Every structure is written in structure tokens, then in C-alpha cells.
Amino acid sequence: MPTENKNDVAAPFLGLAEKRLRNLVDISRAFSEEVELSALLALVARRTSEAMGTERTSVFLHDPERRELWTVVAEGEPREIRMPEDAGIAGWVATRGEVAVVSDVTRDPRWNKEIDRRTGYTTRNILCVPMDDPGGERLGAFQCLNRAEGNFTQDDVTFLQAIASQAAVYIQNARLLEARKRMFDSLVDTLAETIESRDPLTAGHSRNVMAYAVGTAKKLGLPPEDVEVIRYAALLHDYGKIGLPDDILRKPTTLTPAEYEVIKKHVFYTQQILARIHFEERLKEVPVVAAHHHERLDGSGYPEALAGDGISFGGKIIAVADVFDAMTSRRHYRGPMTVPQAVDVITEGAGSQFDAETVRALKRFLIEEGRLEPDEVD
Amino acid sequence: MPTENKNDVAAPFLGLAEKRLRNLVDISRAFSEEVELSALLALVARRTSEAMGTERTSVFLHDPERRELWTVVAEGEPREIRMPEDAGIAGWVATRGEVAVVSDVTRDPRWNKEIDRRTGYTTRNILCVPMDDPGGERLGAFQCLNRAEGNFTQDDVTFLQAIASQAAVYIQNARLLEARKRMFDSLVDTLAETIESRDPLTAGHSRNVMAYAVGTAKKLGLPPEDVEVIRYAALLHDYGKIGLPDDILRKPTTLTPAEYEVIKKHVFYTQQILARIHFEERLKEVPVVAAHHHERLDGSGYPEALAGDGISFGGKIIAVADVFDAMTSRRHYRGPMTVPQAVDVITEGAGSQFDAETVRALKRFLIEEGRLEPDEVD
Numbered sequence: 001m002p003t004e005n006k007n008d009v010a011a012p013f014l015g016l017a018e019k020r021l022r023n024l025v026d027i028s029r030a031f032s033e034e035v036e037l038s039a040l041l042a043l044v045a046r047r048t049s050e051a052m053g054t055e056r057t058s059v060f061l062h063d064p065e066r067r068e069l070w071t072v073v074a075e076g077e078p079r080e081i082r083m084p085e086d087a088g089i090a091g092w093v094a095t096r097g098e099v100a101v102v103s104d105v106t107r108d109p110r111w112n113k114e115i116d117r118r119t120g121y122t123t124r125n126i127l128c129v130p131m132d133d134p135g136g137e138r139l140g141a142f143q144c145l146n147r148a149e150g151n152f153t154q155d156d157v158t159f160l161q162a163i164a165s166q167a168a169v170y171i172q173n174a175r176l177l178e179a180r181k182r183m184f185d186s187l188v189d190t191l192a193e194t195i196e197s198r199d200p201l202t203a204g205h206s207r208n209v210m211a212y213a214v215g216t217a218k219k220l221g222l223p224p225e226d227v228e229v230i231r232y233a234a235l236l237h238d239y240g241k242i243g244l245p246d247d248i249l250r251k252p253t254t255l256t257p258a259e260y261e262v263i264k265k266h267v268f269y270t271q272q273i274l275a276r277i278h279f280e281e282r283l284k285e286v287p288v289v290a291a292h293h294h295e296r297l298d299g300s301g302y303p304e305a306l307a308g309d310g311i312s313f314g315g316k317i318i319a320v321a322d323v324f325d326a327m328t329s330r331r332h333y334r335g336p337m338t339v340p341q342a343v344d345v346i347t348e349g350a351g352s353q354f355d356a357e358t359v360r361a362l363k364r365f366l367i368e369e370g371r372l373e374p375d376e377v378d
Numbered sequence: 379m380p381t382e383n384k385n386d387v388a389a390p391f392l393g394l395a396e397k398r399l400r401n402l403v404d405i406s407r408a409f410s411e412e413v414e415l416s417a418l419l420a421l422v423a424r425r426t427s428e429a430m431g432t433e434r435t436s437v438f439l440h441d442p443e444r445r446e447l448w449t450v451v452a453e454g455e456p457r458e459i460r461m462p463e464d465a466g467i468a469g470w471v472a473t474r475g476e477v478a479v480v481s482d483v484t485r486d487p488r489w490n491k492e493i494d495r496r497t498g499y500t501t502r503n504i505l506c507v508p509m510d511d512p513g514g515e516r517l518g519a520f521q522c523l524n525r526a527e528g529n530f531t532q533d534d535v536t537f538l539q540a541i542a543s544q545a546a547v548y549i550q551n552a553r554l555l556e557a558r559k560r561m562f563d564s565l566v567d568t569l570a571e572t573i574e575s576r577d578p579l580t581a582g583h584s585r586n587v588m589a590y591a592v593g594t595a596k597k598l599g600l601p602p603e604d605v606e607v608i609r610y611a612a613l614l615h616d617y618g619k620i621g622l623p624d625d626i627l628r629k630p631t632t633l634t635p636a637e638y639e640v641i642k643k644h645v646f647y648t649q650q651i652l653a654r655i656h657f658e659e660r661l662k663e664v665p666v667v668a669a670h671h672h673e674r675l676d677g678s679g680y681p682e683a684l685a686g687d688g689i690s691f692g693g694k695i696i697a698v699a700d701v702f703d704a705m706t707s708r709r710h711y712r713g714p715m716t717v718p719q720a721v722d723v724i725t726e727g728a729g730s731q732f733d734a735e736t737v738r739a740l741k742r743f744l745i746e747e748g749r750l751e752p753d754e755v756d
Contacts, residue, residue, distance in 0.1 A: 015395060017396040021399045022536075024406070025402070025537065025540035028406070032511075161407070162403035162406040165407045165410040166406050168410050169548065173551040177558065179659070180558040183562055183655065183658050184562045187566070190651055194620050194621070194651055197621055239572070242620070276567075279561055283561075
């Protein structure tokens with residue numbers, strides 16, 4: 001197996017412990033260099049095989065819902081392998097939390113021949129250690145196959161346990177982060193919907209604006225971080241409407257100028273409310289972007305009558321998405337416009353009220369979505 | 379320096395690489411065994427000193443707001459040491475992201491004598507490596523002081539870099555998790571307040587109920603995980619009021635039976651809404667607990683008329699806290715009761731409507747808070 005470790009030019013002259021130490025140093029560094037979980041584990045598996053002198057390393061994760069083990073990494077096997085949670089040696093290890101050292105698999109009743117039959121690989125010997133999370137819960141197993149020479153030693157076990165420990169900490173953290181993101185996202189989604197639930201006619205508005213704004217941002221080729229900011233800002237842009245009275249929100253006729261002034265305050269409330277949320281570093285622009293959704297390129301918007309570059313780019317995108325969704329939806333005082341009609345209106349405003357590039361990008365998105373015919377665009 | 383490593387009975391017979399390997403294995407395992415950050419880093423620092431044959435190891439973290447470095451761990455120094463972000467050798471290393479190997483600090487112009495003067499320690503030599511997060515941002519520095527014999531080698535540098543890498547990944551993850559929790563918590567707080575903002579008279583109600591319920595839960599000696607569930611459930615228990623019309627919410631006179639039926643629906647809405655939030659594993663009881671806040675011990679509550687053990691324990695606590703805050707607050711149709719009056723009412727209901735132990739715990743909390751005199755309690 002080829003190695004990418006530059007230190008290894010000296011490797012033939014080093015003792016086993018020296019080599020192992022270098023390998024473990026390399027593996028420890030890998031954890032801080034690679035961010036994406038499966039790529040990281042693939043790198044760790046390769047370096048583990050080098051260090052252990054084995055042919056292949058696999059990392060099994062436990063899936064408690066399906067009661068299965070699956071290979072997040074299996075060297076030599078591009079496809080994910082799934083098996084019952086207690087099947088084979090990995091299943092025995094993961095279930096009991098004990099180490100298995102098997103010098104000849106054909107003589108071990110725990111061995112699951114089925115996998116070799118499926119993959120066409122011939123397993124001879126196995127070292128498998130459990131992977132537990134810091135809370136002690138079953139996470140999976142780390143497994144080395146086919147040591148080239150000799151039997152696995154106690155030092156091999158200890159070494160593999162050290163790697164499995166590091167991987168476990170990393171995997172558990174990645175899961176906690178993901179779970180916490182899912183919790184936050186679901187609260188934002190639910191919040192956006194419940195705010196609109198006060199007025200059945202605007203139900204779905206924030207979600208629609210989010211879809212149009214994200215679609216537009218992607219068509220404009222914005223980086224994923226910016227798309228993420230726009231996503232949250234769009235979902236939350238009307239949060240301030242929670243402060244408006246029912247009788248104005250649901251008024252069945254055209255609003256009076258005084259009532260319109262009350263409606264306009266929602267942007268101010270949105271800004272005030274979002275300023276109190278401690279957004280993560282990468283999302284810290286969300287309140288500003290959300291607060292700009294009624295500003296207009298020519299300075300004719302509100303609440304600050306900002307113009308041109310004074311308006312955040314995300315704000316310009318949400319402004320177009322917001323107007324477009326409002327026009328194509330029914331309101332208490334009017335019916336919905338068709339998509340081509342609404343596109344005509346925003347196209348007329350392109351360059352004056354709306355950012356022209358943004359308007360073009362939204363049209364490309366609508367065409368892609370099958371909501372607009374290419375020939376309906378100027 | 380004494381060691382707690384059981385393997386070290388064999389240590390005198392091992393070569394340097396073998397010892398280092400064992401140390402690194404131990405350190406890797408420490409990361410999966412210790413959960414609390416500063417305790418973990420203290421353990422890692424001690425093992426690093428053993429492995430490096432140095433007197434002390436310190437871990438410096440960068441504080442971007444105060445533009446300082448501070449010691450999250452400094453062996454031999456129980457107090458935190460703070461210094462300007464670019465001061466001394468650690469500052470040089472953290473700022474430049476480069477390694478410093480200093481065999482005689484008195485001959486190095488970067489050395490900051492001030493720390494030794496403050497601590498009474500005499501530094502002779504230093505190995506210091508930067509700690510960067512996976513995104514490449516400056517996190518701090520890992521520093522070993524006073525190697526017993528000889529000079530620091532390239533292997534020492536590589537070894538310390540491996541440890542610093544592992545620590546960096548761990549610290550960065552802990553921070554991301556904390557930031558994500560803060561973001562979620564601030565959204566929950568903001569949400570609780572904004573829902574109440576529709577009716578000025580109930581402003582602060584969810585926060586008050588949270589304070590009473592958490593105070594009661596702690597007096598009952600509940601474990602921190604349960605207190606956490608109660609905290610979120612209390613803050614969100616009236617979320618469903620977002621679905622109620624203004625004219626009933628703010629009605630200045632007593633509600634008609636029909637209007638009261640509408641009000642009662644808010645518990646159902648709360649339950650429906652919270653069921654859509656993907657709470658983390660440890661918080662998954664929040665929707666159930668929140669949905670029980672109008673159930674009564676004797677089955678006279680709503681929406682499900684549950685009784686006794688059919689009601690979650692957290693639900694019983696929030697029920698008492700909710701009634702107590704409602705009675706001691708002004709409402710559109712009545713003035714506030716005094717604390718002793720309200721305590722009398724819940725005491726009367728203890729054992730029938732309310733859990734008696736919970737009522738006693740709330741009273742103990744109110745006495746502790748100086749809201750109730752001990753002799754005002756039966």
C-alpha cells in the first residue's frame with residue numbers, strides 16, 4: 001500500500017514503536033485537518049492500515065433505529081455494507097463492548113461469512129475494538145483485516161483503541177453538532193409557520209420567500225455560507241408581524257394610510273427581535289439582511305430608506321422574493337397575480353426598485369422550476 | 379513527578395519511542411473519558427509533562443474580545459494567568475502560528491519575565507507550539523516548561539503538535555456546541571417573550587413560570603437533566619397562544635364559557651407546535667411536559683383530564699408555577715393577589731389539584747427568594 005507520509009523515507013530504519021508513534025501523530029493531526037466526517041475517517045482508516053500492517057481497515061457505525069451496523073468507511077469497498085447490529089465479529093464487539101482478536105476467522109463461530117461472499121474479499125484474521133462515546137453509549141467498532149505477518153499483539157490492541165477513542169470523540173461531537181443544528185432549524189421553521197398561522201392567507205409566505213430567495217442566491221452563484229444566511233433571514237423576515245394587531249393583519253379591504261404605517265412597523269420589530277438572538281458567527285448577518293427586505297435600490301423603501309450599496313446583498317434578494325410571493329398569492333383585498341404578470345412587475349422595477357441581476361436570477365430559477373416559460377421573459 | 383499510568387511499572391525498561399507511544403495512547407483516550415473541558419486539559423497537560431520530561435505544561439487560549447491570552451491550564455498555578463495576546467513566547471507563537479524552541483529564555487528577547495515575577499517560578503527553557511482550529515483560526519498555544527535534561531528535539535516538536543492538534547479539535551467542538559446552544563436558547567427566550575408581547579399584561583409570564591418551576595425542581599432535588607427539560611417546557615408552555623385571537627386574549631372582562639373553551643385550545647396548539655421541533659435526545663420530553671401544564675392531580679384538568687401518575691412530574695411542577703404566577707399578576711378582569719394569598723390558594727389545592735410535594739417545594743423556594751415569610755406558611 002502506497003503511503004503519503006513524508007516521514008516514511010526514514011521508515012525502514014525505524015523501530016516499530018518509532019513508526020507507530022509517527023503514525024499516531026499523523027492520525028491525531030488528521031483530525032484537525034479534515035472537517036468532513038467520512039473523508040476524515042477514510043484518511044484515518046488508511047493511516048491505521050499502514051500503522052498496523054494490515055490490508056484493510058473498516059469503521060462500523062451503529063444505527064439504533066434500524067438495529068444495524070453500517071460501514072461509514074470500508075477500505076476497498078466503495079459501497080456501504082449493512083448488517084444486523086449483532087452479526088459477525090464487529091457485531092459481537094459493538095454489542096458487548098469487548099475486543100476481539102481473531103487469528104483465523106474460519107475457526108471462529110462469530111464470523112459472518114456472508115460479507116466476504118458479498119464483496120468477494122477473503123478475510124483471514126481480524127482485530128476489532130469497540131467504539132464508545134464519552135457517555136459510554138455504543139457507537140460502533142473499528143476493525144483491521146488481514147495482518148500481513150504474525151499475530152495481533154496487546155500493543156496492537158492498545159494502539160487501535162487509541163485511534164478508536166479519537167474517532168469516537170470526533171463522531172460524537174459531529175452528531176451533537178448536527179442534532180443541535182436540526183433542533184434550531186426546526187424551531188425556526190416552526191416559528192415562521194406559527195407566526196403566519198394568525199392569518200390563513202399568509203400561511204406559507206415565509207417558506208415561499210425562503211425558497212425563492214435561496215433559489216435566486218444559488219443562481220447568482222453565492223457561496224454556501226451566504227445562501228445559509230439568506231435562508232434564515234428569509235424564514236424570519238416577518239417575525240415582527242407578531243407585534244401587529246389581528247384587525248389590521250386580517251383587514252379584508254385596502255389599508256388606510258394610518259394602518260399602512262402600522263404594518264410598516266413590522267420590519268422594525270423584526271430587527272429588534274432578531275437582534276436579541278445570539279446567532280453563531282457564520283450567521284451573524286441574519287438580522288441585518290432580514291431588516292432590509294423592504295428597502296429599495298432607489299431609496300424609496302423603508303424603514304431606513306437605504307439605497308444602492310447601503311442595502312445588504314441578501315436584503316436585495318429577499319426584497320424581490322418577498323414582493324414576488326406577495327403578488328402571486330391571494331390577499332384579503334385582492335386575488336393572486338399570475339407568475340408572468342408578477343414577473344412583468346418586478347422586471348419593470350429592475351434597476352430602479354430592485355437589483356437587476358437579482359431579478360434576472362429569480363426568472364432563471366422560475367424557468368428551471370417550470371413556473372415560467374422561457375418565452376414569457378423579455 | 380508522580381505518574382498515575384499503570385503501564386509505567388514497565389517504563390524503565392522501555393525506549394523513548396515506546397514510552398511516547400504509550401503516553402500518546404493515554405492522552406488520546408483521555409479525550410474520550412473526560413467530558414468537562416478544563417478538567418480534560420488539566421489531565422492532558424499532566425500526561426504531556428510526563429511524556430516530555432518537562433516540569434510544567436500550560437495551555438493558553440486566545441480571547442479575541444480582550445485581545446489577551448489566558449491559561450485554561452497552567453500546571454502549578456491554580457490561578458488563571460492573563461497577558462496581552464502578543465506578549466512573551468506564547469504570544470509570539472499564537473500570533474505567528476509558528477513553533478518556538480528556546481533552550482535558554484534569558485537569552486531570548488521574546489521572553490516575558492513578568493510572568494515568572496508574578497508566579498515566583500523560574501523558567502529556564504520552553505517549547506511552545508501553536509494551537510489552530512480546523513478552520514485555521516488562532517486558538518492559542520501549548521507550552522512545555524523546563525525540560526529536565528538536554529535540548530528539545532524535532533521529535534518533541536512533532537509530539538507536542540500532535541497533542542495540540544487533538545486539544546484544538548476538542549476545544550473547537552466544545553465552543554461550537556456551546557455557541558449552538560446559546561443560539562437555540564436565545565431563540566427560545568425571544569420566542570417566549572414575543573408571544574406574550576401581544577398582550578402587555580402577560581408580558582414576562584413564561585419567564586416567571588420558568589423561574590418558579592426551575593426553583594421548585596431544584597428544591598425537589600431533581601437531576602440537572604430534568605431541570606433542563608422543565609426550563610424549556612416552562613418557557614414554551616404558552617406557545618400555542620399564538621393561535622388565539624386578540625379579542626379573546628385581551629378581553630377586559632370575564633370570559634364567557636365559549637370564549638374559555640377557545641382559550642383552553644392553546645394547550646392543544648402548544649402540543650402540536652412543539653411536536654414539530656426536533657428536540658435533542660436529552661430534551662425530548664419537553665413537548666409532553668409542556669402539554670401537561672393544565673392537567674390536575676385529581677383529573678379535573680385539560681386537555682386530557684389525566685390524573686395522578688398519568689401526568690408527567692415536570693407537568694405537575696409547571697402547573698403549580700403557572701397558577702401561582704397567574705394569580706400574583708394583574709389580569710384584564712382582576713387585580714393581582716398577594717404572594718401569601720396565592721400561596722393559600724395553592725396550599726388548599728395541594729393533594730387534590732396540585733402535587734403536595736411540589737407545593738411545599740415552591741413555598742421553600744419563595745421563602746429563600748424573600749418573597750414569603752416563613753411564618754406565613756401553614
